[in-house]
Amino acid sequence: MTVPESPAAALPDDLPESTEPPAAAERHVRAAGGELVKQEGRVFVRFQGEVQADLLRVAYRLVPEQGVLARPAKWRKMDADAQLALVQERVTAAAMERLQSQVAAFVREIEEDAEDAGLDAMVFLQALADRDSADPAGFVFDRIRQRLQHAIERDQEERHAALTRESINLAEYPDSFEMARRLPRRFIALLGPTNSGKTHQAMETLIHAKSGVYLAPLRLLALENYERLAAARPHGEALKVSLVTGEERRIEEGATHVASTVEMLDTRTRVDVAVIDEIQMLADRDRGAAWTAAVCGTPATTVYLLGAPEARRAVEALAARLECPLEVHVLKRKGPLSMEAQAVRKVRNLRRGDAVIAFSRRDVLMWRDMITETGLSVATVYGNLSPEVRRAQAQRFREGEADIVVATDALAMGLNMPISRVVMTTSVKYNGVEEEEISASLARQIAGRAGRYGVHEEGFVAGYDEETHQVMRSLLKEKLAPVPATGFAVAPTLEHLHRISSVTGEQSLARLLKRFVHNIDVPDGFFYPRITDEQSERALWLDTLALTIAEKFTMSLVPITSRISALQNAWENWARALAKKKVVALDAAASELGRMTLQEVEDHCRLYAAYAWLAYRIPEYFPSIELAQSLARRASDRVDALLQAQNAARRLRGKQGGR
Template structure:
């Protein structure tokens, strides 16, 4: 990075105008070189698209990394443009061109000598968002692997022959043998996508609804029950099985690839791009055995859907819908807690911020419901119902509100336009802003939805984000993760028994010559496998334990997971013998109760997979439900105590409090370790 002189920050308004002008100038300059700015790994860089020696490329030059995001934002407009011009100009572009041409010539020569086609290896130069030197190394590695396969018969070669990602769809035998067709219904929030597809599902002789969340699976299960459809609910932690059921509502990870149906719905299809869970959507699209598959999601998913349909040779019909009620950006920010109104949803981005805002708002005289990710689906639903029933005036929520909850929200108020991602705070992506804002103005309840920022700076940023189009999903690079059957194939071919090493073989050495399918993020699963490999457990049981939906970062939950695994290794059942009042004696009772819900749900998840070792699964489901009800009551009690405190302060003439406040102190919200 170059060192730039320090300059004093401009006032907000002037800075907004200058930075906007700077962005336009930079964009115009980069367009001359067929380049653009990208944001990745907490840094701003230049990505160049072109062709060298007949080979197309999309790369970041090794000098194309400009600055860390926070440093970039501190630069003035002139400094930004000067930095871009220094790093990319006619001379540096010519140097890049020569460098790529030399590299391509070398790869083609080596491939030709070995009787190989260089094109599949050089295709890695089109991936984008990575330094040229890194992509060069990928090409080198792939060619080296190909040369190695020609000469050696080793463990890695055996693994490569046991699983091929390029043939991934063929692993779903029932779906691969069916004549399937896709219907994509795409549009913004509140456009009627789900209603249209669910009508078709309810009328079908058989079908399945695949949801991203338990909450959505339950909601649409109940919708089908109300239509007198014989339907079962199947999630990782719960089963409601109906005798003779023709339909199933389930979470997407619970897809049954062995039961053919007439219609399937895959909801929130844009989740294909999610590094952590996107593999479940890839599996569903490739493997759900339905004659007609509805794909519901945002318009940004269209290129990805078209690419998958073409790859799978499935006819595709695309239906685009418009939002049923308009979204309107308010003229001014809200400004203070006292100006919040009944029907508002205030958005924060951590559990702590939600609870702080809720306390401030209740002290200002409004009743509050709270929704955040750590709450169980049952508690989220109960809190949402309080808002629907008018028991709460305002709902304070994280972005968990953006998926799976239909609420009568008139106005969405953003407390901030930034979100902490575990490393740093960064501006909200446009797609997330649109998804959250889209919860305002429920059709049939409000004529329009309204959006605002709490403070003036946030208001301006949100207004800009609402005008920004969400980036389209890529047409390749769909994530997949290994099944137990694939790992067993690798172990048969190689003799390898370690789960961690098998996962690494899949992730690093499986055929990647086709970037259409790529291994998903297996880092956490491999870390768990390293510990599980120390136990005397069969591969199937280690694989099951590696997937338990429980956080290893919470000591109580990680201890429970390890104790369960040790008992199974000793062939001892795990019985529930819980002190149901223990969390009330904890230092932070609400947090402890939330964690207890997750523990009981994880026990139930294991109970459905290893029933001999977890015989109390049904009891765990009931205890999780009871604990969820306690969490809901604890939240209600907490909000009521804030209201009583506010009333007491008013009665005894205490100094002005949150009623005139602008909200919780912002100072603590930027710290790490939430």
């Protein structure tokens, strides 16, 4: 027999002709119906044949289990008798029969598995006759099994994707809100910059309505407007008002009005008037879906949409899609906003009524320390503070107890304060990946806090240094891009995930979320599926625990940051306890707030708020809701006291140093 003309059997250029197998060994292999093949890495025997399995006739060309004889170097060193003896030992009738039996069994296995999956077995089995194969039969079998498995998975994925598309059609998303769909709703958009009076106008209408709801972007704003509604006397009597946020419920018996965070929208209780604040948040990557749901699902006959002018096209597109009449009122700022002639340059050039803006907790506290050492008193506002602390700090500034407020961009939304001038310490902010220049819209929103109507005739903006001053001047002149009028975000609900699970059998939260994003039907792209990166990352970890889809979904949404290890560890421990069906109760005695640093107390405040959020949703395993809220209030009070003490100590040091 000659060596087959194939890449696998071709002699390499660097092997001499003397390595050709002796005639005796080759004759034995050929007599058995095989071929002796030499490659650079191995010398082996290969047999060809055919098996019949049901309706299939399958040819094969395979290396048996012990068909690899030796490496070429070792083979060359063997004499003719040794080579023949090795071939006679390996190439036997029994070996041939065993290979024939193995191929027949394998063909039946693949035929059955392919038939079950609705696939053509021969597409995979034809690889058994591959002329280039030099691997033992077992390796070839495994490769074919893997190819079939991948094909089954691809086919299953395609079928599951089709079933998912059939189960959820986002074009019909507004129809999922039954109460809103049945109501004759109309929209009134009040669009304008900060200090244009849009919130006051809408809230006055809400106060005088028989029933209504205010939907806020922040707990702080929900709390402020809850108190505003509760203090109102539209007909000589106080309104009955409830507060509903993720972490707190103050339910008033017979309440006609509700102040709520936008994510806590009640889609089943009809009201006369609804106010949806900061409507430009429709474009927010992580939270925009909550505003989409609010516009589509708020069950009010009159819905006020408050926000920036750049949201106009988006609002008009949504109103048209929902077939709701829309009035658009574009409001102007009530007082002028101007850039200062020059940068501030020195701390001593700061003055009472200034808001000094930095973009991190560390920088806020650094600027606070520098300013208090000049003898000025400071209120402090940053994202890590609870709404209660932020409000207390803002109140000190409003009442004149603090000369200056030092804040992050948390000041941009809510917190109405009598700010005369906004001073930017930088125009660069960390976005979670890298530092980048702030957007023109954020610059305008922060700057707009200057010149509170009724307190100051004009608002001013300045950079602390010359570069920041010039950047802010440019940003405030820049034309803002409109909020997109399509691609409105829709977040998955538990109902969505259960529907996908019911048609696909999928139980993994990560894969269900992936199916929601990639497989559901978006016919015209007007509504678009969206999940947050954090939820996606959490889902992968939660899938390692023995939790139901509902439990995993709830845990994936707990409002607690993963960037602080103590809080991340607490969240993981809660999830593990839930998987073991263990009750997680808080212990008041375990919280020694008096011994903690400011950062530690802030973190505990956020921890208790997150526990309260979870307790509202899974109370049987997280029962300490009242204690959590009590501890959160204590922690907030402690944070406020620590900030005040630090401010006082710095001011005293500054005065002593100035003597």
